[in-house]
Amino acid sequence: MAGQGRSPTGAAVTVTTTELPANLLSATLPKRPYPGLRPFEEKEWMIFFGREKMTADVIERLARQRLVFIHGASGSGKSSLVRAGVLPKLARQHLRHGEAWHPCTMRPSGGPLWNLAQEFARLEGRPGESARVDEIVRLFARRGATLASVAGEIEGLAGKRLCILVDQFEELFRFEREISREEAELFIDLLIGEIDTTSELDEDEFGPPAPPAPVNERHAKVHIAITMRSESLGECTRFDGLAEAINRTQYLVPRMSREALLRAIQRPAQIYGGEVTIELAERLIAEVRGREDELPLIQHGLMLLWNTALAKSNEKINLDVGLLDKGVSLASLLSNHADEIMVTVAPDLRRSRAVENLFRALIEQTAKKQAIRRPQQFKELAAISNVDTQELRTIIDAFRKDGVSFLTPPISTEIKDETTIDIGHEALFRCWKKISDQKDGWLKRETEDGILWNLLLAEAMDFATNPKRVLSHAKVQDVNRWLARKTKPWCNRYGGNWDLVDTLLKVSGREASYMRDVNAFATVAVLLLIITSCWIISYIFSENMLLIVIFFISTCIFFFFCVILGFIVLTKKINKFRVRGFSRN
Numbered sequence: 001m002a003g004q005g006r007s008p009t010g011a012a013v014t015v016t017t018t019e020l021p022a023n024l025l026s027a028t029l030p031k032r033p034y035p036g037l038r039p040f041e042e043k044e045w046m047i048f049f050g051r052e053k054m055t056a057d058v059i060e061r062l063a064r065q066r067l068v069f070i071h072g073a074s075g076s077g078k079s080s081l082v083r084a085g086v087l088p089k090l091a092r093q094h095l096r097h098g099e100a101w102h103p104c105t106m107r108p109s110g111g112p113l114w115n116l117a118q119e120f121a122r123l124e125g126r127p128g129e130s131a132r133v134d135e136i137v138r139l140f141a142r143r144g145a146t147l148a149s150v151a152g153e154i155e156g157l158a159g160k161r162l163c164i165l166v167d168q169f170e171e172l173f174r175f176e177r178e179i180s181r182e183e184a185e186l187f188i189d190l191l192i193g194e195i196d197t198t199s200e201l202d203e204d205e206f207g208p209p210a211p212p213a214p215v216n217e218r219h220a221k222v223h224i225a226i227t228m229r230s231e232s233l234g235e236c237t238r239f240d241g242l243a244e245a246i247n248r249t250q251y252l253v254p255r256m257s258r259e260a261l262l263r264a265i266q267r268p269a270q271i272y273g274g275e276v277t278i279e280l281a282e283r284l285i286a287e288v289r290g291r292e293d294e295l296p297l298i299q300h301g302l303m304l305l306w307n308t309a310l311a312k313s314n315e316k317i318n319l320d321v322g323l324l325d326k327g328v329s330l331a332s333l334l335s336n337h338a339d340e341i342m343v344t345v346a347p348d349l350r351r352s353r354a355v356e357n358l359f360r361a362l363i364e365q366t367a368k369k370q371a372i373r374r375p376q377q378f379k380e381l382a383a384i385s386n387v388d389t390q391e392l393r394t395i396i397d398a399f400r401k402d403g404v405s406f407l408t409p410p411i412s413t414e415i416k417d418e419t420t421i422d423i424g425h426e427a428l429f430r431c432w433k434k435i436s437d438q439k440d441g442w443l444k445r446e447t448e449d450g451i452l453w454n455l456l457l458a459e460a461m462d463f464a465t466n467p468k469r470v471l472s473h474a475k476v477q478d479v480n481r482w483l484a485r486k487t488k489p490w491c492n493r494y495g496g497n498w499d500l501v502d503t504l505l506k507v508s509g510r511e512a513s514y515m516r517d518v519n520a521f522a523t524v525a526v527l528l529l530i531i532t533s534c535w536i537i538s539y540i541f542s543e544n545m546l547l548i549v550i551f552f553i554s555t556c557i558f559f560f561f562c563v564i565l566g567f568i569v570l571t572k573k574i575n576k577f578r579v580r581g582f583s584r585n
């Protein structure tokens with residue numbers, strides 16, 4: 001199969017797709033020149049500019065040492081650099097040299113080995129075959145296995161070049177904390193096992209370099225690019241050999257120069273026959289230069305301006321400063337855009353709550369009080385956010401539709417139960433006021449709810465050791481009201497132990513109703529006592545037969561109530577004793 005297209009430099013590219021990844025060599029222009037908040041995808045290489053030098057740097061390191069550890073600040077463009085810069089360029093180089101070469105992209109979230117095995121199964125032409133994926137995971141766990149040896153067992157990969165992008169490597173640390181340290185360690189061992197240990201050694205210090213290891217024809221030649229936020233570097237020291245590997249292979253993503261930014265802003269529009277005036281480009285750069293969210297804010301602003309201009313006219317699109325209202329910052333443009341989507345998808349309070357739950361589930365705060373993304377499978381998200389799956393789909397689709405990239409994957413990818421849903425970029429929760437508001441933003445609410453759960457859990461643990469420490473009636477009511485909107489998977493984010501808290505609430509509730517009963521009966525008894533006393537006094541003075549009868553009846557009722565009261569007190573005591581015994585077990 002063959003196709004024709006234009007390279008970013010305008011030169012014609014004839015694409016022969018036999019054996020080649022279609023995404024990387026696709027010569028079809030994407031729908032829009034600006035992807036917005038999310039990272040560039042492989043197939044968007046034609047609209048990716050400003051990173052030419054860094055792309056060449058990374059490729060050179062990949063060839064030399066087989067593993068490159070790319071790190072930088074959030075939003076510095078790490079993922080895009082590899083996806084739309086490195087991988088497509090490698091594919092084009094392969095075209096020239098005719099050497100078979102295969103790329104794959106994975107993220108550690110949810111299960112690093114499973115995710116990588118899924119990519120291997122896809123390369124083999126068996127995507128989504130869980131039995132095969134399981135088999136490959138077992139190959140990873142085999143004694144002495146390396147990525148090269150496992151990849152060599154994948155049909156069609158023996159002796160071929162494979163480039164694996166491990167994007168968002170920092171997700172591995174959450175996986176290690178919450179799910180399995182063992183798997184995280186194995187995954188790291190497999191990655192760092194691929195470093196070419198002969199290439200970087202200093203000859204004077206270590207003697208002459210060792211001769212290259214003999215190439216095993218049955219293995220694949222594996223190259224790995226890893227991207228990670230620099231803030232997570234410290235966490236890497238918790239794994240054997242990882243810090244050493246990073247020291248030898250790291251590449252800190254440099255900031256884009258003003259000229260590179262101008263190219264990234266203006267060239268995509270030109271490819272689509274439009275234009276971004278230099279005044280607008282300069283204004284965009286001036287507004288965000290030196291800020292944390294430089295690239296995402298510019299990207300989102302351009303996407304929005306392009307969409308607005310496109311909706312108005314079909315002729316040549318000319319983006320000028322006039323399109324940006326005076327005094328409106330790129331951050332508020334983003335916040336207002338997210339609000340607009342929210343209004344369309346959540347017209348009532350119930351839906352607003354569903355949207356809030358969705359975004360709260362997709363963000364977490366680190367121990368250093370830093371908000372980061374918390375990607376999750378669709379089915380986990382439905383369980384944690386307490387939203388019906390159909391409704392959740394509708395909401396997610398609104399936030400990832402064409403021209404909106406607040407959530408990923410893009411709308412072209414069908415959402416299945418296992419699909420990972422993520423926020424397009426952290427810039428969203430730094431700029432969208434609904435999330436970031438310091439007084440009552442969703443992030444603040446989520447943090448407070450987490451603290452509330454932890455306090456409740458502390459009380460439940462206290463109660464387990466000392467059953468007298470129950471909650472007051474008012475508190476039980478408050479907590480039950482609050483918990484009605486929470487789910488078991490939600491509380492697992494903050495220490496779990498739902499059943500422990502549930503027992504505390506049930507016992508406290510029973511205790512409270514017991515106290516209420518006792519109070520009610522005591523009140524009635526006192527009233528009857530007063531009435532009876534009045535009748536006695538009247539009787540003494542009147543000697544009326546009717547009064548005597550009434551006196552007799554009310555005395556009987558009084559004693560009857562006393563007996564019931566005694567009975568309730570006794571049975572409640574017995575129940576309490578039972579619960580205490582249970583909690584001790």
Ligand SMILES: Nc1ncnc2c1ncn2[C@@H]1O[C@H](COP(=O)(O)OP(=O)(O)O)[C@@H](O)[C@H]1O
Binds near residue numbers: 048050072075078
């Ligand atoms: N070369 C570039 N030109 C224009 N926008 C870019 C470029 N690289 C990245 N971006 C934009 O910057 C934002 C962050 O990119 P991403 O690759 O996700 O960064 P990181 O992985 O470092 O967080 C996204 O909105 C993306 O579209």
Ligand SMILES: [Mg+2]
Binds near residue numbers: 079
């Ligand atoms: Mg990234």
